[in-house]
Amino acid sequence: MKYQEWVPHLFRTEFARITAVLCNRFGIDQIEAAEDLASDTFVAALESWTYQGIPENPRAWLYAVAKNKAKNYIKRHHLFLQKIAPQLQGSDEWSDETDFDWSAENIMDSQLQMLFALCHPSIPVQSQVALSLRILCGFGIEEIANAFLTNKETINKRLLRAKEKLKSEKVSLKFPGVESINGRLGTVMITLYLLFNEGYSSESVDGVLREDLCHEAMRLTYLLIENDRCSRPVVHALYALMCFQASRFPARKNDLGEIILYDDQDHSLWDQSMIFKGMFHLHRSASGDDLSKYHLEASIAYWHTIKEDSFLKWSNILNLYDQLLNIDHSPVVALNRIYALYKLKGSQAALEEAEKLSMTKNHFYFVLLAELNHEAAPLIAKQYLLKAYNLAKTQTDKIQIEKKLSRLTNSIAVGAQHDH
Amino acid sequence: MDEFLLIMRHEDGSKIASPEQMQAWMKQTMDWISTIAAQNKFVGGTGLPMQDACVVKSNKMVTNGPFGDIKETIGGFIKVRAETMEEAVGFAMGCPVLQGEGNSVEVRKIAQDHGNS
Numbered sequence: 001m002k003y004q005e006w007v008p009h010l011f012r013t014e015f016a017r018i019t020a021v022l023c024n025r026f027g028i029d030q031i032e033a034a035e036d037l038a039s040d041t042f043v044a045a046l047e048s049w050t051y052q053g054i055p056e057n058p059r060a061w062l063y064a065v066a067k068n069k070a071k072n073y074i075k076r077h078h079l080f081l082q083k084i085a086p087q088l089q090g091s092d093e094w095s096d097e098t099d100f101d102w103s104a105e106n107i108m109d110s111q112l113q114m115l116f117a118l119c120h121p122s123i124p125v126q127s128q129v130a131l132s133l134r135i136l137c138g139f140g141i142e143e144i145a146n147a148f149l150t151n152k153e154t155i156n157k158r159l160l161r162a163k164e165k166l167k168s169e170k171v172s173l174k175f176p177g178v179e180s181i182n183g184r185l186g187t188v189m190i191t192l193y194l195l196f197n198e199g200y201s202s203e204s205v206d207g208v209l210r211e212d213l214c215h216e217a218m219r220l221t222y223l224l225i226e227n228d229r230c231s232r233p234v235v236h237a238l239y240a241l242m243c244f245q246a247s248r249f250p251a252r253k254n255d256l257g258e259i260i261l262y263d264d265q266d267h268s269l270w271d272q273s274m275i276f277k278g279m280f281h282l283h284r285s286a287s288g289d290d291l292s293k294y295h296l297e298a299s300i301a302y303w304h305t306i307k308e309d310s311f312l313k314w315s316n317i318l319n320l321y322d323q324l325l326n327i328d329h330s331p332v333v334a335l336n337r338i339y340a341l342y343k344l345k346g347s348q349a350a351l352e353e354a355e356k357l358s359m360t361k362n363h364f365y366f367v368l369l370a371e372l373n374h375e376a377a378p379l380i381a382k383q384y385l386l387k388a389y390n391l392a393k394t395q396t397d398k399i400q401i402e403k404k405l406s407r408l409t410n411s412i413a414v415g416a417q418h419d420h
Numbered sequence: 421m422d423e424f425l426l427i428m429r430h431e432d433g434s435k436i437a438s439p440e441q442m443q444a445w446m447k448q449t450m451d452w453i454s455t456i457a458a459q460n461k462f463v464g465g466t467g468l469p470m471q472d473a474c475v476v477k478s479n480k481m482v483t484n485g486p487f488g489d490i491k492e493t494i495g496g497f498i499k500v501r502a503e504t505m506e507e508a509v510g511f512a513m514g515c516p517v518l519q520g521e522g523n524s525v526e527v528r529k530i531a532q533d534h535g536n537s
Contacts, residue, residue, distance in 0.1 A: 048464075
């Protein structure tokens, strides 16, 4: 029996590749068949490799089995006559050269075309993310449900409805034409951005899974970068943003798997090669006159890769948040802008702005108010933290607030001792 | 030394695992087999595809199986060498299939050809 080094995620990666290549050949209406055939291929590998050992070339083995299964499927469903034969133009015989193309190039093209199809505007964005995880990343239903903190039934329904929509809308797997590429690219980027954030801030306890989501989002974004028609400055901006955020992965968690907030991170653990990669792509994003929210967020993320506080750092961040607010007026952006203001001009200036916001249902708002008050008025800060704790919905948030509370309580106690 | 068959039974053979789960399961099973092989006690083994399985009943009726009225399905088996039944059971204890609730490993001694021994 031969034992080779296990390629991490080999099955998941190849599942996605096989599904994309088969579906590209069959058409989007056969998406479930493509999935099933890919699944069957891995069941066959399981039944054989487990006992006989892993073959010399596992990928070639998988592609050969997938091809045979696909050919049988075509025979059984008369797909050959209806769909494939007209494309073969005259040649009515399958030959190994003309059937399935497993070249790296075709795999990439198939996945890219699939990405555009799945991110069709007719499909709700949450479903696009779930579909991408299933079809393009090879995740199982349970794994997707874990990532979204929901149950398998919900994900199953979501996927089923989305696939029905793909069929009823007759979404094409052809690459979008020049006239529609801009709009379609925007939808694709929103999905990739969400996919990354899902991994970055997911509440799922499975930390490995979360980082996997981020890496998958980066891999798919890189597919866009490698394609001449998609490699726009804005795509580089999105990729740069992901690199900067991902550079902090090694420092984001303690041994218990709990999140370590930015201020408490050991910045010697930040992945410098990832930061350099981000800088390269941020540089590439700086052409043309389109200033997207990805550009602004990537630039903010860049300044966060510099640990030391400085006037330059925070005045740049504040300026960038001011611009971002004009494009994306969300509570998170508004709160982050006030934090930057606090870092630059101190708590009094920030408090004045914060009071104008009055987001009394947002626990982050009270966390911020507590931060702004913790030196001048620690007892008030404590009240704010208690409010934030009661409003927080997730366990991770509650744990973070609890930590702040106990730190604050300790410092109040120390202060009281000094007074005596 | 006797030979034993370790038969892996799944309570629900129709369960669909994700690619990642399949890879993890395969690795665990291979690790298990390799600990037996390291003692030079692994004879061989095979998986049994669930697809295209049939059951022929006593009335010669053929049904598509093995699902349906049979609850457990055999996913595969391995053949090992062992001095005693206890040793063979010890090998079975390490089988990753047992992580699934309701799954089991059946250990059977293979009959020897006494006329030749």
